[in-house]
Amino acid sequence: MEPIDFRSDTLTRPTPAMRRAMAEAEVGDDVYGEDPTVRRLEATIAERLGFEAAVFTPSGTMANQIAVLLHAPRGAEVLAPEGAHVFEFELGAPALLAGALIRTLPAPGGRPAPEALTQAVHDSPHQAPTTALFLENTHNLAGGTVLPLELKNALLEAAKAAGLSTHLDGARLWNASVATGAPLSELARGFDTAMVSFSKGLGAPVGSVLLVPRALEAEARRYRKILGGGMRQAGVLAAAALVALGDWEAVIAEDHQKAKALADGLAALGYRVDPPPETNMVYLEVEGAAAFCQRLASLGILALPLGARRVRFVTHRDLAPEDVTEALRRLQAL
Ligand SMILES: Cc1ncc(COP(=O)(O)O)c(C=O)c1O
Known part of the structure; x- marks a missing residue:
């Protein structure tokens, strides 16, 4: 049976169209910025999500961890909804790699309240400084639940008022977009950085991207290389992701x-x-x-x-x- x-x-296997695109992909050395297929994927996704730049990574975990490195100096703290992937399923990487803490906010249905966020922000010489808010849409452990646009906007406003930078774990932002009818760019608007994955519902075999403002691009690429994510002829992977975007x-x-x-x-x-x-x-x-x-x-x-x-x-x-x-x-x- x-x-x-x-x-x-x-668990999905690449489709025949993805395999064909992978076999035929035009490639170069991406660490030198010379892989045309990776560049095309990065430009395409940056444009669709409304960011200045995108950095292709082998996994969503790596993209989230680059975000932790960008958002939290050593000894600082990041707030995230309870059950967040970056807290539950990334093996304590923020502590290991960035020397940062993740503290979780109560989040029924994966949806923290803006008031809970405001109250949680540390502003005292006796506590770790809170520097960032990470949100997850859809929220995996809460049940694949959607973070509604209005709540997202209210949370980003509260984060801004508290002086926090913001990151979106959008491994399944595709699902949130289809469920709500909101374009990807609306769901990602206002975040300083965002991650989306091609290797989940889209069915590509490998790959995510970290979306960043131009000013953070070089730093994001530097962290990617440090973490072992400097891939060479990665166009064979990006080609499948481009098919998935179709x-x-x-x-x-x-x-x-x-x-x-x-x-x-x-x-x-x-x-x-x-x-x-x-x-x-x-x-x-x-x-x-x-x-x-x-x-x-x-x-x-x-x-x-x-x-x-x-x-x-x-x-x-x-x-x-x-x-x-x-x-x-x-x-x-x-
Ligand atoms: C919400 C969320 N973020 C991040 C990741 C990490 O992605 P990856 O498995 O590509 O490291 C996952 C993986 O399932 C996830 O569900």
Whole structure:
């Protein structure tokens, strides 16, 4: 029985069009700034998101960590919503690399309140200075939830009033854009820096970018090289990302429909879906998440336990709507 794999939207294989583009990519040495395909990708995405420059990185983690290095001097502190990827899933890298702290804000649904932000900012000789606010849209651990435009704008205003710089972890900004109908540039407007990933819902095999103002570009490239992200003929990777940028809206919209169908089917079977899916993620509350996922695996369904009582299903471009129907059929056996 072929497993139906809902563990992550990072599991997708490059499409035939991506593989062809990779094979035919025009390349050069990107550390010398001479890879035309990387340059085209960086220029394209900077323009679409309304930034002056973009720096291609092998991973979203590297782009976020370059942002930490840019936003937080040693001993300083960055605020982020609870459950933020930069805090939970980047292995303590801010402490290791930048010597910075991340402090989390209460964030029901991944959405911190502007008042909570204002209250959290340190302004005392006895505490680590707060220098930056990192936000995440969509918020992975909160359930793939969207940060609404008005709230984003209010948070950026509060951050500005407190003298903080700002970074957007937009690994799945594509999903937020499709879910809200807001253009990517609106969702990214006002942030000092932003990250988007091509290797999640878009289906490219590798790659993210850090979007920066021109004044920070050289520093961002320097940190990328220090972190081991100076890739050479990286155009073979950028080529796949450029293909992904061609058809992402339709792909992501279908992912959201599949998530909705899966959530409705799970709820009909009596499972507790929480929160209701806003994008491509479905979270279940169950007793014994790890054991539950093992039982699912024996039925040919792969999902990810996150903590003791939560299980995550993610829809992606390598799953057809029929795979969701088939998964629900298999689930009836539980
Ligand atoms: C919200 C978010 N930010 C950052 C990352 C890191 O991306 P990467 O796996 O490319 O390092 C992820 C990965 O899943 C993520 O979900």
